Amino acid sequence: MASRRRMLLKVIILGDSGVGKTSLMNQYVNKKFSNQYKATIGADFLTKEIQVEDRLFTLQMLILPFLQIWDTAGQERFQSLGVAFYRGADCCVLVYDVNVVKSFDNLNNWREEFLIQASPSDPENFPFVVLGNKIDVDGGNSRVVSEKKAKAWCASKGNIPYFETSAKEGINVEAAFECIAKNALKNEPEEEIYLPDTVDMAGSSRLQSSSSGCEC
């Protein structure tokens, strides 16, 4: 049964500064790359209307800063920003730059940050997607994180789907966000009841061994 109701899917995009989050989001939404995008201050926000399995959704994408500092500043008069930001998140995208080791090493911190701030009810099964960006740079010669290493990490964190992308060349961006949307949909508890096949897939994808791409 396909509901025609337009729904909101909320996706949080995290990763070190400069890995290409804003570029990826703009490539996906506007189908173009510009090197005039400015560094994100505060938060970036874009939405896109998408269709998944005959249903219309509004995909809400938020690029967020690292919040722990903010929150540990410990001023009680401010509510935890994490709560405000992450409320209702359906999927979390972690981005690193395949040419910068540190941005890969930090994936763990970003994941932890998300789990702490969002505290999803079922952290083990909360959908993440990892993107290794900027594979175009120098024809891949300056790359320092191998695909194998990245996939191993994703596998160790509960088979997180992994994509290698280039926001600049538009490589794999569409596919990655399709997977992101589907994963976000999986997280939607209400709908699982009406879409039994989605539940099946969620279960089976967890059983499969690590592989590139989205299994849903």
Next chain:
Amino acid sequence: MHETEQHDLSDDADYAASQHQESTSNLSCDSGQATDPTESEVVYSKENVAIHPSQYASERISGRLRIVKQGSSSFLSWIPYKAASNAADSLGRSLNSSVSDKDINLYTIKAVSLSDICSIRRHIPTLGWQYIIVVLSSGLAYPPLFFYNGGVREFLATLRHHVFIVRSADDTNVFLLNDFQDPLQKSLSSLELPGVIPVAKGASLHNSSDPGSSIVDSVRVNSVTSSGTSSVSGYRGRLKQKSHDPAHDLSIQVLEKFSLVTKFAREATSQIIREFQDTHELLYEKKQKNSAALPSVTISQPDVKPNGTQRKEDLVETPDMLEFDKPSLVWGKQRQPPLTHEEWETLVDSEGRVMDSKDLRKRIFYGGVEHNLRKEVWKFLLGFYEYDSTYAEREYLESMRKSEYETIKSQWKSISEVQAKRFTKFRERRGLIEKDVVRTDRSIPYYEGDDNLHVTALHDILLTYSFYNFDLGYCQGMSDLLSPILFVMRDESEAFWSFVALMERLGPNFNRDQNGMHSQLFALSKLVELLDHPLHNYFRQADCLNYFFCFRWILIQFKREFEYDKVMHLWEVLWTHYLSEHFHLYICVAVLKRHRMKIMGEQMDFDTLLKFINELSGEINLDAVLRDAEALCVCAGESGAACIPPGTPPSLPLDLDAGLYAQQDDEVL
């Protein structure tokens, strides 16, 4: 989440005092004693009630306020005296009246049905005249009616016999008429009981996080109740929201001040009135949702004491309108053309000293600076130059600073690549800067294109700064602040020292513990609470009180919100610190206020609001917002300043020695 400490209790005393006054006031003097031969019955009549069309005493119009009953309806009227008799002030002294009969007729309130009145706001200052503002259901408001002989409370008491009145849950000085939202109230009012009517309180009262909800206020036993079941005590949730008189609840006061200047700014006023109206609709809505809420506010009939001694305030009335006669009450001044070279030369003496820095700052505050003059004037505004320095002194300073700059720059310039390999922190810091300068204003011709030398200069200045202030280092946003400065200075050393001067004040914005940003966002929330209470309530209800959506505005002084030349104009206005060091916060309030109806009307949640505010970029009318902010800043006055904790950036830090950036840890680049 305990806001309680933020409010002091002085207003409790204020409230108690007013209650006391109510109980000792003399009711008998005006109401009910007039008789009229016509069919309609005059149930209230008050002489010497005046309208002040402007701040000039000579333009005040006195008249007679009446409530007339005709059948089952009652009407309010205010008929001015003839022009001749208006040529005297309230103390009987004759004035050079400039009021014409035409003017007088313009303000006449012929007969407005009480059922068309939405609310009445009373103002009873301890010094100066009492007045009321009558707001109609249509959204129109009459100018304030000043009771030269006092008696606002008696007026309201009389009114209570003829129309259903409840006291606003949000402001004890606002009385809502014909507010039949609550079925209980409706039925009570249909009983036409005189006196007490319990009012269901608004939502916030029952929200456990509401600081006001724990405040129990003792309310006197109501003496007129006929049913004997009326509540005798209640909560007063809004009690603590007021700040001290005379500025309490400025969001309403702002409205009043603007309605004072209708003659000058009819447009602005009518917009505010509309907003005010909408606000009230919002309040109704809230009330309706919570009609089950029971603790009640009791509006008590004032006890009538037989020995009606005249109130003190009636005796100390003076013709000087202490609060409202300031000329600055006019809506933000017309913007002026920017300061020119010729003008500038008249402002400095022969040796180059600025003769009157306050005057200069004022001039720039209202008009900005011509572009080719910025290079010189900005250095004063930023504090790199002293106002009383001479040409010669400044020249010397420049040359000293130039070599100093080269020295600091050479510190990192001399780090070889081999050395850098083993200097992770340096490499990472440099990497961050490299990544950001290529993303800074590249669409501006000055920074356009590959291998742009100015982009390299940005890089060098920022890296040098991160050595000059190693503890603070480099943070995202700094390149945005530097870009217009370099664009104006067109010289690395001069841009560097100007940037250093700016960072003296804005450095805390980039503090790792975010304290500088926290204190500004906190101050902003207090200002909104003061200047737009309904919007504040909305943000609270929508869980948006962290004001994170204004983060970018404040961090980089609206750099991303306006076009490049507008940014430069805005910055020089802000840097004058003319009306307030924190004028940028009033700009935030002004922008939010401009969009308040959309924000509240569309019930924006945190995400939607963030997106909405982000997308305002490029859509804000700077001149209009500057004028709004000026008016808000003037209206907020001391109460506004009190919202901003000492040491809030861009104020200079309280304790300069205390290792400003000591809390940095190794993660910081």
